[in-house]
Amino acid sequence: MPSFGPGRAAGRAFSLAVVLGLALSVGAASATPTEPLAADVSDHLVGVTAGFTGRDLLLYGATGGEGDVVVVVSGPRRPVGVRRKERWMGIWVNGPPTVVPDVPTYYAVVSNRPLDEIVSAEERRRQGIGIDALAHTAAQSADPGAVAALIGVKQDEGLYSETVGLSFLGGSLFRGTLHFPVNVPLGAFRSKVYLVDQGAVVRAQEMSVEIRRAGLSHLLFSFADDHRVLYGILTVLGSALVGWLTNLVFKKVRWS
């Protein structure tokens, strides 16, 4: 096979090759009684570097038969405080927080058709697929009003979403894009690919994506976090040094 040259083209060719390889292996395994499903993402590690503006990962895979595909990506789970702005002496201040004890910091559902056309409401709740299901679960241990507000804020921030972003490349191969915005929380992400037939999940596959600071960004942050005193001293001294050097430079400029 001729080379497609360096860079993007090569990356695409590689991805395509992997997809085809997967398809072949799926074809070989199609004798098994359950509907087969195989999928992967183009990268399992997203580095948040100094130039980070968000990242798209390619998700690709193949199914062995009929059905739709739904991918659920969820970020690390945390307790979250929801505050309502209140008027206090004429100005707007943050009210006391209502805690929602356990929700994902990021939640995205990507499917090949709108979610409610693919999976039945009961199945979504049972499997925990979709923002409605997430709200339902969270509301069992927290104030439903706070949960609804939380979901609204997260959707506005682009951290909770449901999109139709998968497509079948004819037959059983599918591909799509997982978008991680610039404000994506860091940590271990879980993504689950579901094969759905007639409103119910017939097969699921799990994989993980890790999002962490990298390069200069990682260096600075971990330094600021692990060596607070030294970081403080160096920042202050660095700033003073720059000031002193420019004083020298500009004095020279004026004299010349």
Place this chain on the structure above:
Amino acid sequence: MPIYLPVAEISIELFIPVSLGAVVGMLSGMFGVGGGFLLTPALIFNGVPPAVAVASDSAMLVGTTVSGVITHWRRGNVNLRLAIVLLVGGLTGSYLGVQIFKMMMAIGQIDIMVAILYVVMLCFVGTVMVVESAKKLLTARRQSPAPGAASAAGAGAPLALRAMFTWPAVLGHVAAPLGIGFAVGILSALMGIGGGFIMVPAMIYILGIPTRIVIGTSLLQIVFVTACTAFLQAVENRTVDALLAGLLLVGGVVGVNIGTWLGARLKAEQLRILLALLILAVGGRMAADLLLTPSAVFSVSTNLAGS
């Protein structure tokens, strides 16, 4: 070119902090004021979390002020004994300010507190400057040819006045500079400012110290108080973004020097009223954010355990 700020956790266009630093540095070079207190709001308007904006400004101010203090030191405009008294108050104030900052972060009200302090201060400073500039413009018109920028350059009081700052005289007034230093130290930590615009008039009018000495000495105080604040913010609150501070500083040091050069050549008094109006506009926008019904009623935060 966008750049990701690791502590602020946002992506910002590289030219924004650099040019903000340059513009603000230029203003402070021209007028001697207008540094930190325009920078923090400008950063907040550009999406930097207020707590990070305030703390990173402090780190940047160390650099821009060092340059000025060296110049004043060489000219003998720094009164060390006065500076020490100011600093004792200033460092104590800075420590207390960072503790208050930490507490407000813990109860989730730091953004509101920073906004309120800025609204009050910007409106106050803006109004005072407008009134002063208007007065000066009026008198200048009556006396025909304007005296130019020379008066703003701290036309130095007679040398005899400096003799007043011997130990006994300073000791007699130790409480006043101590108090001024303390108050400015607290504000410096809470707002990410140097505080020269409060300290300079206070020292001239309350303590009656010559302008030349006041400017040199207050700059020395600002260097150490902002250094102390930046250090404490890094240790206690982890809100100092060194990358942000560095970008601001790169623009700032260049801006200050251009501003100083421009200030000596332009009729600063007439430009001063424009600066005052700018300050009022920024204060007005921050006030509007506090007073008008917010578009987003809810906010969420994950750092509950950290409090």
